[in-house]
Amino acid sequence: MSDTTPAPVPAGWYPDPAGGPGRRWWNGTAWTEQVEQPYSAGYAPPVLGAPAGTAPYTPWIWILALLPLSSLLSFFLLDVEAIVAQSLASDPSDPFAIPAPTTGELLTNGLGFAAWVLGILFAFLDWRELKKRRVDKPFHFAWSILLSLVYVIGRSVVVKRRIGTGLAPLWTAVAVTVLNIVVVVGVTIQLTAAVISELPALAP
Numbered sequence: 001m002s003d004t005t006p007a008p009v010p011a012g013w014y015p016d017p018a019g020g021p022g023r024r025w026w027n028g029t030a031w032t033e034q035v036e037q038p039y040s041a042g043y044a045p046p047v048l049g050a051p052a053g054t055a056p057y058t059p060w061i062w063i064l065a066l067l068p069l070s071s072l073l074s075f076f077l078l079d080v081e082a083i084v085a086q087s088l089a090s091d092p093s094d095p096f097a098i099p100a101p102t103t104g105e106l107l108t109n110g111l112g113f114a115a116w117v118l119g120i121l122f123a124f125l126d127w128r129e130l131k132k133r134r135v136d137k138p139f140h141f142a143w144s145i146l147l148s149l150v151y152v153i154g155r156s157v158v159v160k161r162r163i164g165t166g167l168a169p170l171w172t173a174v175a176v177t178v179l180n181i182v183v184v185v186g187v188t189i190q191l192t193a194a195v196i197s198e199l200p201a202l203a204p
Contacts, residue, residue, distance in 0.1 A: 048136040049162050055133070056159050056166030060126035064148050065169040067122070068176045070115045072183055119148030126155065135162050149173055 011028040013036055018024070025034035123144035130138035139158040144151035152173045159166035 050133065050135040054135060054163055056163045057169065058126050058129045060122045060129065061152065061155065061169045062172075064119060064122045064126065064144075064152050065172040066176060067115055067119055067148055068173070068180050070111060071180055073111065116148075119151070120144045123148065123151045123155075126151075130155075130159070135159065138162075149177060 008028065009026060011026055013023040014026050016022055016024040016035060017031060020035060022035050022037040025032045025036070120141070123141035127138055127141035137158070139151065139154040141151060143154055152169055156167050156170035
C-alpha cells in the first residue's frame with residue numbers, strides 16, 4: 001500500500017488564503033499574522049499638456065505684451081518746462097513744500113492706473129480663453145496684479161511647456177520694456193539738463 005501523505009509545504013510567503021491582496025507567511029505548519037502588502041508602483045505625476053493643434057496665442061496676450069507702450073504716450077503728455085518751473089519756484093526754506101502736480105503729471109498717473117487695471121482684465125480674458133482651449137493649469141491671471149509683464153512671462157513659459165511654442169509675446173514684452181527704459185532715461189536726462197540750465201538765473 002502506497003503512502004498518500006502529502007509532502008509538507010515549506011515555510012515561505014504565499015498568496016493570502018484570506019483573500020487579501022498581499023502574501024501571508026506560512027511557517028511550515030500554520031499561517032501566521034505576518035502579511036506582506038504588494039509593492040505599489042511609484043506615484044507618477046499627471047502629464048500636463050493641451051489638445052493637439054491648440055493655438056498658443058490669443059488677442060489678449062498680444063495686447064498685454066504691447067500694453068507698456070501706453071506709458072510712452074504718457075511721457076509725451078509731460079510738460080518738462082512746467083515741471084522745472086514749478087520745482088524752481090517752490091520755497092527752498094520750506095522742506096515740506098510740495099509743488100502741485102501739472103496737468104501732464106495727473107494725466108500720466110491716471111494713464112498708468114488705467115493700464116494696470118486693463119492689464120488685469122486682459123490677463124483674465126487670456127487665462128479664460130486658455131482654459132476654454134483645455135490647456136492644463138495655465139498661468140493664473142492673478143499674477144498680473146503685480147505687473148502685467150509678470151503674467152506675460154509666466155504665461156509664455158507655461159504655454160511653451162504645454163504646447164511646445166508660445167514665447168513670442170514674452171520677447172515682444174521684453175522689447176517694449178527695454179524701449180520704455182530708454183525713453184525714461186531720455187526724459188530724466190532732459191529734466192536734469194533743464195534744471196541745470198536754469199540754475200545760473202537763480203544765482204544771487
